[in-house]
Amino acid sequence: MTFGQVLESDNYNSYPVGNVSTATNGTTAGVGGMIVTTGVVTNYQIVTGDAAHANYIQVTGGSDGTTGSSRSVSKPSFSTAWTNRTAGNNIIKGTVEIFTGTSTNKHASGMLIASATAGIVGIRYNSQTKTINGMAYLLPTGGTPAFYNITGLTTSTFPANTWVPLGYSYNTITGEITYNIGGVSQILTVNGATTVAGLVPARAQISSSPTKLDAQDADNTGPTTFGIDNYRIEASNTAVLGTSDIPKNNISSVVAIGPNPASDYLNILTDRKINSISIYDMSGKKMPAQLKGNSIELQGFNSGSYLIEIQTKEGNISEKFIKK
Incomplete structure (x- = not known):
């Protein structure tokens, strides 16, 4: 994915190991300006990784299946950066490395871009299916637009405690959404729906929510963990997107x-x-x-x-x- 003007990025190496913030109220800024929501302060930590990931942010989810076990991290500076971007840079694009984390418990964790009212585009790891799933704002034929969960983007699986490089983009002019999983890019197409142009990015968010594979599955019996490192979000000019050679995904595979x-x-x-x-x-x-x-x-x-x-x-x- 070709990049342009940096809006927000972090590799977490300049922060001390330990808690990211002193509060989880969604307003108190911690190190690097990060704001965390729900849980307790020890759920959001800068930790030491391997040689390729000196420091990264580790997020710990809750032990049950309620919304209170969800977690989020964002920086309030993002909206201003997008508003003040160079004229013509109307494609928002991001890359991120996700540490897949806990295998024994159930979580869906990754990054998303949202408007002031709804999600726009996102990508995340499902710890039970071991797959990468998308999130996208879609308009169903004859329906009302909303944020959807997307499965079937790839048949590849990724084990626990593994780093996975991912990418995503949203063209605010055309509505086109792309995903990049393990170096393979694709344009999102969904049978019975279209993407929506003109959405205004307002925040970039690390997010995690509890999930389970079937109704007979118990809720999490212990905390879930995942990590984020080397994320980068940029605004790009449509002239240099270069997606003409990116294949559309197999429509029949996407749900x-x-x-x-x-x-x-x-x-x-x-x-x-x-x-x-x-x-x-x-x-x-x-x-x-x-x-x-x-x-x-x-x-x-x-x-x-x-x-x-x-x-x-x-x-x-x-x-x-x-x-x-």
Whole structure:
């Protein structure tokens, strides 16, 4: 991925080993201007890595499946940097190295770019499937735009406690989203939806949320960990993007599930043939649910976290979602 004007970057080597901040209230700035949210201060640490990663930030998630076990790190300077970028640099692009971390517990962790109201683009590691998944703001045909979880970007898997180089981009003029996994780039295409142009990046965020593979899986019985190092976010000119030789991904391999959080419905956007779907609450109770077209009505669901399991010929997919 070709880069231009740096908006934000960090390799964490200039910070002392130890807690990143003195508070997790989402407002108190710690070392490097980092602001952390939820959990306790010891959940966010600068730690010593290997020879290639002298220092990096380690984030520890909670021991259960609630939203209180989610974690986030951001810097308030990002919005100003994007606003003051050089005219014409309308593509936001990032690279990051993710340390896959804990294997015995369940987390989905990585980085995302968000507007003031919703996520725009992101990439993260799922510790149970050992795969890299995307996140993208999509407009379903005849529907309402929202932030979706994206699976099927790659068949490659990555073991625990491994460094994985990743990249992502969003073109604010065209809406095009690209991902780079292990050096292989692809343009995101989703059956039944389009990306959305004109979104305004407002923050870059390290994020982690608890997840589990199926409804019978127990919540985390211990903390989860992952790491971030050598991240770099830049604004680029469309003339030097150079994506004409980047292939579009195989549409039939991609499954987009959202909105998340959901209100009255949940969409499943894919070209795969869906054999069946099941939804469970966090106690493992199966909920009454039926797929109509590409949507599942949620009006009768109470607010809270749920797990959807999707059975296809190509394999089964599980995703956690929140009902508002």
